[in-house]
Amino acid sequence: MNKTEKRNPIIYSDFPDPDIIRVGDTYYMASTTMHYMPGCDILRSYDLMNWEFVGHAYETLDDTPGHNLEGTAQIYGQGMWAPSFRFHNGTFYVNFTANDTHKTYLLTAKDPAGPWEKRMIEGFYYDSSLFFDDDGRVYIVHGQKELYLTELDPEVKGPLKGGLYRLIVRDEERINLGYEGSHLYKKDGRYYLFTCHMLNYGNAWKSEDCFIADSLMGEFRGKCIIDDDMGYHRLGVAQGGMVDTPEGDWYAFMFQDRGALGRAPVLMPMHFDEEGFPVIGTDGKVPDTVSVAGTRKEHQYEPLNGDDDFVYTSDEEGRVHLKPFWQFNHNPVKELWSVTERNGAYRIRSGKICSSLVYGYNTLTQRTFGPKSEAWVTVDGKNLKDGDYAGISAFMGCYGAVALTREKGKHFLVMLGKPAQNSTVFGDSDYLEAATEYDRIEIETDQIILKVHTDFSDMLDEASFSYFFNGKWEDIGIRQKQYFKMDHFTGCRFGLFLFSTEQTGGYADFMKFRYRCAEW
Numbered sequence: 001m002n003k004t005e006k007r008n009p010i011i012y013s014d015f016p017d018p019d020i021i022r023v024g025d026t027y028y029m030a031s032t033t034m035h036y037m038p039g040c041d042i043l044r045s046y047d048l049m050n051w052e053f054v055g056h057a058y059e060t061l062d063d064t065p066g067h068n069l070e071g072t073a074q075i076y077g078q079g080m081w082a083p084s085f086r087f088h089n090g091t092f093y094v095n096f097t098a099n100d101t102h103k104t105y106l107l108t109a110k111d112p113a114g115p116w117e118k119r120m121i122e123g124f125y126y127d128s129s130l131f132f133d134d135d136g137r138v139y140i141v142h143g144q145k146e147l148y149l150t151e152l153d154p155e156v157k158g159p160l161k162g163g164l165y166r167l168i169v170r171d172e173e174r175i176n177l178g179y180e181g182s183h184l185y186k187k188d189g190r191y192y193l194f195t196c197h198m199l200n201y202g203n204a205w206k207s208e209d210c211f212i213a214d215s216l217m218g219e220f221r222g223k224c225i226i227d228d229d230m231g232y233h234r235l236g237v238a239q240g241g242m243v244d245t246p247e248g249d250w251y252a253f254m255f256q257d258r259g260a261l262g263r264a265p266v267l268m269p270m271h272f273d274e275e276g277f278p279v280i281g282t283d284g285k286v287p288d289t290v291s292v293a294g295t296r297k298e299h300q301y302e303p304l305n306g307d308d309d310f311v312y313t314s315d316e317e318g319r320v321h322l323k324p325f326w327q328f329n330h331n332p333v334k335e336l337w338s339v340t341e342r343n344g345a346y347r348i349r350s351g352k353i354c355s356s357l358v359y360g361y362n363t364l365t366q367r368t369f370g371p372k373s374e375a376w377v378t379v380d381g382k383n384l385k386d387g388d389y390a391g392i393s394a395f396m397g398c399y400g401a402v403a404l405t406r407e408k409g410k411h412f413l414v415m416l417g418k419p420a421q422n423s424t425v426f427g428d429s430d431y432l433e434a435a436t437e438y439d440r441i442e443i444e445t446d447q448i449i450l451k452v453h454t455d456f457s458d459m460l461d462e463a464s465f466s467y468f469f470n471g472k473w474e475d476i477g478i479r480q481k482q483y484f485k486m487d488h489f490t491g492c493r494f495g496l497f498l499f500s501t502e503q504t505g506g507y508a509d510f511m512k513f514r515y516r517c518a519e520w
């Protein structure tokens with residue numbers, strides 16, 4: 001059978017908390033999307049190496065002031081966390097919690113492309129793993145530092161009255177964040193619990209442990225199964241599980257923090273030792289490349305990122321479906337964006353006054369890719385009002401952007417950004433602060449091509465900005481330092497935005513979006 005080979009990370013982009021299942025000859029992945037909408041990416045592969053979008057499990061997650069960006073309310077770094085993806089008796093299941101609503105969501109579908117039905121599971125199950133046992137009983141593993149097993153009712157609505165509930169793993173060292181990111185499986189009658197372990201020592205500050213048990217009532221005995229940073233700044237490969245091929249080969253999948261790029265999926269061959277424990281990678285190390293037998297060698301994968309000329313038509317119900325690599329920064333405000341009012345343009349209308357682009361409605365984003373990527377777009381700002389900013393950004397908490405703005409009827413190009421206070425991953429941003437303006441150029445046109453270039457090579461993590469003038473690219477502003485922090489808890493993205501500082505009523509059109517990334 002045809003095999004392909006690919007470097008790790010297999011997707012050099014921000015697809016955190018991957019959970020992978022196989023149904024027949026097809027692999028599916030669910031990944032965390034936090035505050036971005038539509039949410040819960042569903043990806044598909046036939047070789048575990050190359051992936052494409054199937055769609056998303058929901059259009060919007062909830063209807064709260066934070067989800068809707070009302071006033072200064074927001075859910076950056078919150079929303080959907082750590083999905084558990086399962087297939088049972090012909091139904092696909094995705095469950096996860098949201099730290100802002102403190103709810104546990106369950107989405108079900110007969111087809112991973114949808115439609116998906118959304119409801120809640122009673123209780124809050126942090127970083128959970130849904131598990132269907134051979135005898136028809138249903139469980140969920142959840143927690144941090146202490147991991148609990150809770151039996152659910154057969155309809156997966158909440159805890160089963162009188163059902164099993166027990167502590168199965170405790171982090172006795174209680175250092176740092178302890179255990180989290182559970183994934184529970186059963187193989188050959190034995191139970192396997194994968195969990196991320198965050199420590200202050202070892203080869204990396206994050207590693208992966210596995211606990212095995214002969215029954216759910218028995219002892220879960222465990223050990224570290226991977227402690228490797230791939231030579232990358234002590235950022236360990238961790239938090240994931242295992243999946244088998246149709247031929248019976250096993251692979252472990254996890255992710256690695258890659259600085260401002262985000263958290264990138266990693267794939268490793270795996271076998272089992274005499275005690276039944278997983279043995280991952282090569283001599284305890286993550287391999288630089290992996291090779292997997294594909295099940296459909298002729299399949300041509302759709303790109304995970306790409307260009308867009310914004311030529312769309314509405315479906316029979318009057319809805320427009322953007323290409324699946326696009327996501328809004330929060331719940332979109334439907335009446336304030338369009339790709340049909342002007343053919344070939346994504347239009348954002350101003351709907352609120354704010355001091356920072358992170359509060360602007362309908363910022364449209366795509367992930368960046370490592371080690372380098374760039375995107376450019378034509379911005380038509382003839383309908384901007386004074387105080388409006390429209391452009392393209394390196395979108396994250398410490399964002400940078402190049403924008404067209406208007407002041408007293410004149411147009412200017414500006415490079416602006418929100419400088420990071422420090423480089424700690426746990427830092428926060430004050431979104432109410434106005435951005436720092438690093439450069440301003442008066443221009444005689446209201447339409448111009450703007451570009452953002454990102455460089456994540458060896459955690460350089462910088463974004464630079466330019467505009468197209470007289471047949472060549474001209475730099476503007478500074479090289480903005482990017483940091484992955486918990487204020488957004490997502491990697492840097494390209495974002496098309498409009499925000500207003502003085503008045504509403506203006507709008508901007510974005511045309512001919514182009515995307516390029518360096519070969520990995």
